[in-house]
Amino acid sequence: MSFIECRNLHFSYGEETGEVLHGIDLDIQKGEFVALLGHNGCGKSTMAKLFNGMLVPNSGTVKVDGIDTGIEDLQIDVRRRVGLVQQNPDNQMVAGIVEEDVAFGPENLGIEPEEIRRRVDNALKAVGMYEYREHAPHKLSGGQKQRVAIAGVIAMETDCIVLDEPTAMLDPRGRQEVMDTITYLNREKGITIILITHYMDEAVRADRVVVMDGGRILTDGDPRTVFSQVELLKRHHLDVPQATELIYRLNAAGCSIPGMPLDEAECLSALKTYIGL
């Protein structure tokens, strides 16, 4: 059984806006790092809220660890397993002090004070924000705030973290910090990550890329397989990583460079081999 099972999801926000998702089937395994890609309005943020039961599908089911998110009484159990980090770091902090904000989730779960203390300290250390535990959130940088928000989810000891465009409002440095934190949590702590993004360079770091377009899944696979389908992605006006784009264009212009590089280093070595350096 998969950790998250989506079966034939249909969803609409109301009559006027029409259906946003048209029959999505998706399985996510424990420990996976999945990037969910797509345009604005393709339904990826809706997916984020469906994963932890903030939204319930009109038809079809979402099961987290075997629990149906549609059952109201079990929604707390779903949210103990799947945490959500949103785009705007300012809008998801409840308390005026970093450590108290991180403690908010565990406090809601009714955990003993000593245990909360332990979890908060560990969570802040995991995201590298332990030294800032007594600071006020509004004095932190965007990347730091977003890491605190992630710590708030870790402290609940969820198995899975869904991040809905966590880097969209950050500068390049903050983006790097958040991406490093996410990768660390997946690789070292075994937390399942679902990263919703429209940055291709971030998607490349995942184990698996799911591309959505117009409320449907366009393609699904490991980054190399997905991004080698350059024509398909282009047809749906989606970008590919810059390195892939360069090689694709060179090949289209008559070169025959083998492989499908995903980042600068790979691209460089592919080019070096091609020109015989």
Add this chain to the structure above:
Amino acid sequence: MISDITMGQFFPGKSVVHRMDPRVKLCLTVFFIVMIFCAKNFVTMAITIAMCFAGIALSKVPMKLYMKSLKPILFIVAFTAILNLFYGTGEPLIAFGPVKITLNGILNSVMIAIRIVVLILISSILTFTTSPTQLTDAIERLLKPLGYLHIPVHEFAMMMTIALRFVPTLLEETEKIMAAQKARGADMESGGMIQRIRALIPVLIPLFVSAFRRAFDLATAMESRCYHGGDGRTKMKILKLGKIDLTTLISCVVFLGVFIVLNTVIPPIIR
């Protein structure tokens, strides 16, 4: 400019006052405010002021900040003092037609000025040394008995925590919107009172719209983190009365005794 407001701000530290239980601090603040208004002669007033300054010294927060917190209310102090000057009873010292100034009037206005200043200083000690969360936590604990009367104490405390948390965020945003509107040619500094208030409308509307958006995001974030009201909720930091609190409470009881004795023995300044 807006961020210059020091009143109600928290300055993290490790002083004795910082470490004191917020419930005790809150009660003592109310206690000393009542005391300064009960002081009828200069002796009791002086010892209350002395206690207030002892608190300031122990808080280890620079005096400069206390002075800064007084700045915005100087006008109110001056205004009430001057007003009180003319409402004294007894023999007039100076009289300009119907307006007369009496000794009682002068004493009264001096006392009222001192009282307001001390009131602000005492509440500043509380807000400077207590984090907003601690403060709301203390209010929640102290008001807990009201919960039995079905008054939503937890919800009230949560609302306060969130409101205080968003004060700096919204102030920052106000400044940004003002700058953006100024860049588009909005004039906010000239004109009369009404014109200036009108100039604020293009600032307030975007501010409100964004506040609602923030509220929506925050609700999602809170629900995602399993918030389901105050039932079954625990706290990471449990409030516990320590040695400092007991010592302070005992000295305040002694102070109260001395205060009552002196206040009755020494005749009041204003008869």
